[in-house]
Amino acid sequence: MQHATSHSHSNGAGAHTHSHDHGHHDQESMKVLGFWIFLVTDCLLFGTLFATYVVLKAHTDGGPTGKELFEIPGFVAETFILLTSSFTSGLAVLAMNRKKVNQLIGWLIVTVLLGAAFVGLEINEFVNMVHEGATISTSAFLTAFFVLVGTHGLHVSVGLIWMIALMVQLKMRGVTPVTQRKITVISLYWHFLDVVWIFLFTIVYLMGVM
Amino acid sequence: MYASIKSFASSFFVTGDPLIYGADVSIGLTTVAILFVLFYFKKWGWLWREWLTTVDHKKIGMMYLIASLLMLFRGGVDALLMRAQLAMPNVHFLQAEHYNEVFTTHGTIMILFMAMPMMFGLFNMVVPLQIGARDVAYPYLNAVSFWLFFFGAMLFNISFVIGGSPDAGWLSYPPLSEMSHSPGVGQNFYIWGIQISGIGSLATGINFIVTILKMRAPGMKLMKMPMFSWSVLSSSIIIIFAFPILTVTLALLFIDRFLGGHLFTMDGGGNPMMYVNLIWMWGHPEVYIVVLPAFGIFSEIVATFSRKRIFGYKSMVFALMSISILSFFTWVHHFFTMGAGADVNVFFAIATMAIGIPTGAKVFNWLFTMFRGRIRLEQPMLWTLAFIPCFVVGGATGVMLAVAPADYQYHNSYFLIAHFHQVLIGGVVFGYLAGIYYWWPKLFGFKLNERLGKWAFWLWNIGFYVCFMPQYALGFMGMTRRVYTYGWDLGWGPLNLVSTIGAFLMGIGFVFQVWQILYSVKYGERDTTGDPWNGRTLEWSIPSPPPMYNFAVVPYAGEQDSFWEEKERRDFAPAPPVPVAQLEAIHMPRNSGVPFIFSACWFVAGFGFVFDWLWMAILGMVGVGVTLLVRSFQYDTDYYVPVEEVIETEIAAGRAI
Numbered sequence: 113m114q115h116a117t118s119h120s121h122s123n124g125a126g127a128h129t130h131s132h133d134h135g136h137h138d139q140e141s142m143k144v145l146g147f148w149i150f151l152v153t154d155c156l157l158f159g160t161l162f163a164t165y166v167v168l169k170a171h172t173d174g175g176p177t178g179k180e181l182f183e184i185p186g187f188v189a190e191t192f193i194l195l196t197s198s199f200t201s202g203l204a205v206l207a208m209n210r211k212k213v214n215q216l217i218g219w220l221i222v223t224v225l226l227g228a229a230f231v232g233l234e235i236n237e238f239v240n241m242v243h244e245g246a247t248i249s250t251s252a253f254l255t256a257f258f259v260l261v262g263t264h265g266l267h268v269s270v271g272l273i274w275m276i277a278l279m280v281q282l283k284m285r286g287v288t289p290v291t292q293r294k295i296t297v298i299s300l301y302w303h304f305l306d307v308v309w310i311f312l313f314t315i316v317y318l319m320g321v322m
Numbered sequence: 323m324y325a326s327i328k329s330f331a332s333s334f335f336v337t338g339d340p341l342i343y344g345a346d347v348s349i350g351l352t353t354v355a356i357l358f359v360l361f362y363f364k365k366w367g368w369l370w371r372e373w374l375t376t377v378d379h380k381k382i383g384m385m386y387l388i389a390s391l392l393m394l395f396r397g398g399v400d401a402l403l404m405r406a407q408l409a410m411p412n413v414h415f416l417q418a419e420h421y422n423e424v425f426t427t428h429g430t431i432m433i434l435f436m437a438m439p440m441m442f443g444l445f446n447m448v449v450p451l452q453i454g455a456r457d458v459a460y461p462y463l464n465a466v467s468f469w470l471f472f473f474g475a476m477l478f479n480i481s482f483v484i485g486g487s488p489d490a491g492w493l494s495y496p497p498l499s500e501m502s503h504s505p506g507v508g509q510n511f512y513i514w515g516i517q518i519s520g521i522g523s524l525a526t527g528i529n530f531i532v533t534i535l536k537m538r539a540p541g542m543k544l545m546k547m548p549m550f551s552w553s554v555l556s557s558s559i560i561i562i563f564a565f566p567i568l569t570v571t572l573a574l575l576f577i578d579r580f581l582g583g584h585l586f587t588m589d590g591g592g593n594p595m596m597y598v599n600l601i602w603m604w605g606h607p608e609v610y611i612v613v614l615p616a617f618g619i620f621s622e623i624v625a626t627f628s629r630k631r632i633f634g635y636k637s638m639v640f641a642l643m644s645i646s647i648l649s650f651f652t653w654v655h656h657f658f659t660m661g662a663g664a665d666v667n668v669f670f671a672i673a674t675m676a677i678g679i680p681t682g683a684k685v686f687n688w689l690f691t692m693f694r695g696r697i698r699l700e701q702p703m704l705w706t707l708a709f710i711p712c713f714v715v716g717g718a719t720g721v722m723l724a725v726a727p728a729d730y731q732y733h734n735s736y737f738l739i740a741h742f743h744q745v746l747i748g749g750v751v752f753g754y755l756a757g758i759y760y761w762w763p764k765l766f767g768f769k770l771n772e773r774l775g776k777w778a779f780w781l782w783n784i785g786f787y788v789c790f791m792p793q794y795a796l797g798f799m800g801m802t803r804r805v806y807t808y809g810w811d812l813g814w815g816p817l818n819l820v821s822t823i824g825a826f827l828m829g830i831g832f833v834f835q836v837w838q839i840l841y842s843v844k845y846g847e848r849d850t851t852g853d854p855w856n857g858r859t860l861e862w863s864i865p866s867p868p869p870m871y872n873f874a875v876v877p878y879a880g881e882q883d884s885f886w887e888e889k890e891r892r893d894f895a896p897a898p899p900v901p902v903a904q905l906e907a908i909h910m911p912r913n914s915g916v917p918f919i920f921s922a923c924w925f926v927a928g929f930g931f932v933f934d935w936l937w938m939a940i941l942g943m944v945g946v947g948v949t950l951l952v953r954s955f956q957y958d959t960d961y962y963v964p965v966e967e968v969i970e971t972e973i974a975a976g977r978a979i
Contacts, residue, residue: 142459142532142536143460145532145535145536146459146460146528146529146532149528149531149532149562150528152562152563153524153528153562153563153565153566154566156562156563156566156567157566157567157569157570160566160567160570160571160600161570164570164574164585164596164600167593167596168585168591168592168593168596171584171591171592171593172591173584173589173590173591248577248581248582248583249581249582249583249584249590250584250590251584251590251591252583252584252585252587252590252591252592252593253591255577255578255583255584255585255590255592256585259573259574259577259583259585273947273951274954277951277954277955278954280955281954281955285957290957294954
């Protein structure tokens with residue numbers, strides 16, 4: 113065996129995931145780090161969509177503009193619902209840290225319901241716009257709008273299915289290092305979508321109705 | 323009934339071209355031959371257990387390598403078709419539409435389905451061994467990445483015989499790639515083939531960043547890490563910042579084509595130049611993604627074969643990192659002629675030229691490493707020596723192209739073609755080939771035959787200059803890219819004929835390499851020591867090929883080139899075996915069939931989207947969702963290799979007593 117010194121427990125073996133005696137803890141924290149990096153890439157994805165939207169915002173081609181289409185009560189309601197769901201997902205994580213499985217699942221249910229309400233409102237908004245003749249193929253502005261807002265909505269919908277799957281796993285296994293990491297990851301995801309929505313709210317809706 | 327089947331088949335399959343009928347026959351025969359071998363030798367179970375479900379980074383790397391060599395063949399045939407068509411004026415070997423398809427698939431395949439997988443193959447085969455890890459950070463995700471790439475590449479390649487290839491250039495600029503100008507399915511194949519494999523590339527980028535940051539052997543500080551791992555880190559950082567842009571760009575183009583959007587169309591307020599900006603915001607960093615690992619390979623090889631530590635380690639690291647940042651500020655140099663204005667062009671011209679500074683520093687570092695070194699001209703070193711002058715000339719013509727006013731003359735001429743082929747072949751291809759020759763014995767346990775390799779080397783090199791030097795001149799003579807034929811009156815004939823001869827020389831060089839691999843499997847010099855080149859880094863401290871768990875005892879690497887330092891300390895005597903008492907059970911990930919099935923579902927979905935068959939697309943996407951959920955519910959994903967098995971393996975390798 114050609115290595116200088118086979119490392120003993122004293123030289124930081126615990127800090128390395130591939131040391132023989134690692135628990136799940138190291139692997140789980142590595143997965144959380146990987147998810148953080150994934151969120152960086154997702155930021156880039158939304159950033160690109162925002163750039164496209166900003167470039168094409170004025171290209172309405174004689175069709176309806178944001179000022180005519182966006183309805184203030186609707187998107188303000190969406191905003192409050194999503195922000196609240198972010199708060200309740202935070203409460204779920206706090207319950208998890210106290211190892212209270214039922215409380216944790218309870219808060220996740222509240223989060224899923226709020227998320228579903230948000231998606232429902234968004235679909236409703238889209239349907240109303242299409243009924244008014246503002247479809248994805250009406251103008252460059254509307255294509256960019258539907259793609260940007262729709263991508264966020266798709267992210268939220270995926271998050272809902274994911275969260276329900278995790279609730280089943282919690283019911284089956286309780287709070288273990290693995291389920292704990294999974295809940296940590298989805299709460300990161302959920303807060304991230306919230307941050308993206310703040311930008312959407314500002315750049316698309318508020319600046320749209322100005 | 324018969325008539326409707328016939329009309330469907332004539333639109334579904336590509337018809338009317340004898341070349342493609344020939345391809346149909348060869349694809350059919352190859353498929354039958356593979357199936358026959360698998361059934362006759364009863365290899366289905368072996369294939370599934372050992373390869374399709376594997377999460378071992380070494381096997382995944384080998385599969386990447388095999389796939390990329392196949393794609394190199396396909397892209398190379400495209401290149402030879404083009405050169406045959408251009409060899410003389412007024413040749414009618416290919417029709418105009420067919421020529422468009424050929425140059426489109428050549429560019430796309432060579433960059434995305436040859437260079438990228440060859441790079442990921444080297445990442446996988448080398449990085450964990452080099453940093454003293456037992457696998458990458460996420461072995462399962464690694465398998466997902468590979469199969470996504472594989473099925474994406476397959477989807478793209480199918481377009482050749484089913485439905486028709488894309489023909490709007492390798493980056494598919496709108497409005498040409500929009501429904502208004504390309505109503506066929508070819509563009510959809512382009513979008514989905516790249517999209518599916520692009521997701522895999524992004525995942526690989528994340529995977530290797532975490533691997534390098536978190537899985538290094540104890541004692542290996544970042545500034546003690548081997549150069550190749552540094553280059554992988556810098557390349558992966560570019561990947562995570564660039565690939566999301568590609569994903570979005572392709573998705574937006576698809577929205578335009580599939581849902582009638584107006585993002586990049588000529589009507590409805592669309593802006594085609596938005597697409598060109600977006601695709602190059604990914605596309606320019608992409609060329610640095612592929613070249614930085616090649617730089618890392620050269621650093622390893624130069625140090626090993628000069629018997630010296632790499633010169634200017636810190637400046638090498640700094641250069642890698644500054645190139646990865648600068649690469650994001652140069653994209654407009656691909657369309658200086660768009661008319662963005664002098665101030666914008668000047669910014670991007672200066673940023674482009676600035677990249678030459680760290681790159682030049684690296685070239686001098688390699689030269690200084692060789693200075694007063696004890697150089698051995700083994701195959702990897704030959705390719706490295708060929709790379710340096712080639713890349714310097716290619717870089718110099720790049721700086722010429724970076725001069726925005728002059729670019730109005732060079733833009734889209736054969737001068738540009740010659741430039742980027744010189745940096746991509748002279749830099750990337752030579753680099754990866756050097757890396758393959760260098761690490762081949764480590765992965766496969768035998769060296770590649772020297773004599774055949776020298777033939778391949780000289781054919782490649784002479785062929786390269788004969789092919790591309792005339793193209794610089796042709797560019798100045800006014801020949802633009804993507805013309806499928808030209809008249810006698812232009813005077814381009816002789817130089818084009820020379821160029822074609824060079825291309826075929828490179829083709830013969832590739833044939834020699836295939837022969838070399840096949841010959842060496844049987845007769846190649848076996849590597850019994852695990853250290854055939856007198857190497858300097860950790861990957862040479864274990865047997866060739868490495869055991870499944872790589873390192874029986876995790877090494878301590880407290881200095882740069884730690885394996886070399888340690889060899890010097892024991893005066894190059896054989897390493898003492900390890901007492902069996904030091905060995906322990908090893909924690910490893912389990913194989914999984916899910917990545918393969920998951921990616922196959924993506925393929926089905928992609929195929930459905932290509933042909934607008936919504937039922938098939940939905941079916942595929944449901945499959946994607948179900949496989950993700952199935953994996954989410956799997957908790958038993960790893961196991962321990964029993965200590966008896968470790969002891970047995972190590973004793974058999976003569977490394978433990």
